[in-house]
Amino acid sequence: MVFADRAQAGELLAERLQGARDPVILALPRGGVAVAAPIARRLRAPLDVLVTRKIGYPPSPELGVGAVAEGGEPVFHRELLRRLGMTPESVADVVERERRELARRVSAYRGDRPLPELAGREVIVVDDGLATGGTARAALRAVNAAKPAKVTLAVPVGSPDTVASMRGEADEVVVLATPVDFRAVGQWYEHFEQLDDDDVLDLLDAASAGDDGPDELA
Template identity: 65%
Template structure:
């Protein structure tokens, strides 16, 4: 199935051929879904690293500025790949309280992990944007982009960090996502565009033929391509 919950006319709900060739193709498919929605010039914020090549294609299609919104997963210390929450720059940690309860943990128990992730988040902000601050989104339409939604923890942290900044319209757009996760995020945004939400979703990389791991240099390279280091198509 696909998911297209919008307040504005959107592209026809056509079936998407999976897997995507790569993130660039996924971005172009997503851009065509976003193009009829009156978002030209909206700020496009990609979640690095994987969301940046997707966001590049969207920003180019919408003639919009492209930048990053850095997020970090907060992992269960004995098993860091198990995310119990997430944090986005400028925002507070967002925890999966049900999972914390099942693990017998409190938010206070995660304080050291949160500090470590804030440190890494700050490092990545400096690496990707240097001295530039996060774009001012107050009163502007914002499109948040990632390469997929699995648990949705980082996307949720991103939405809540942005919402308090007062955007006029908050859009979440991803090429593919787990159906349950997509539904759970619908109430956090004004518009949600996900061209594919397969019933047998196990991992984001499952839906790409080329899903290479990206580096910090890859991220800065995409931003430079978008606008000579300013993250803005000219």
């Protein structure tokens, strides 16, 4: 399955989430917001962001050794750290830098407004795909710490092994495709443009106003 864009993927996910009861939708920015916007519209649910940041391996920052989500503690891939001869303390400077960027994005996307109240609510966490799952895992643990009634992770596509590992982090995992030849999230979208902060704000504003949002942000 290849999706036309994130908006189409969100529409298809929304069909699988129709049984949700008065949920709160939390999207992982940036790409997850474009997937979550049509879900929130179809479910008539509030949409907000849950900001996460990857903790990169210093010599090769694209290699994630962990992640941190707002309101949560860093979550590390301890086996990978061990293989690299490192410890969480070895990346303390990276964690601090990512916390600063996380705080900047929270301020940019939400201002002084806090996260929605999650205790006792059904929460749907949305991203545009699962590769290693580091940021999704950090997000789910931060959400679970708020004592929601139910947590669902919803993604259009993901690595089979990563999706399987997420079933221990959420009450339910809804995924449309788990291709055995998964290499990267973007390969499963015809259009996979990078979004910036203004794109995220446009999608959130449109969701708040009850609009569809600009098509080019999909």
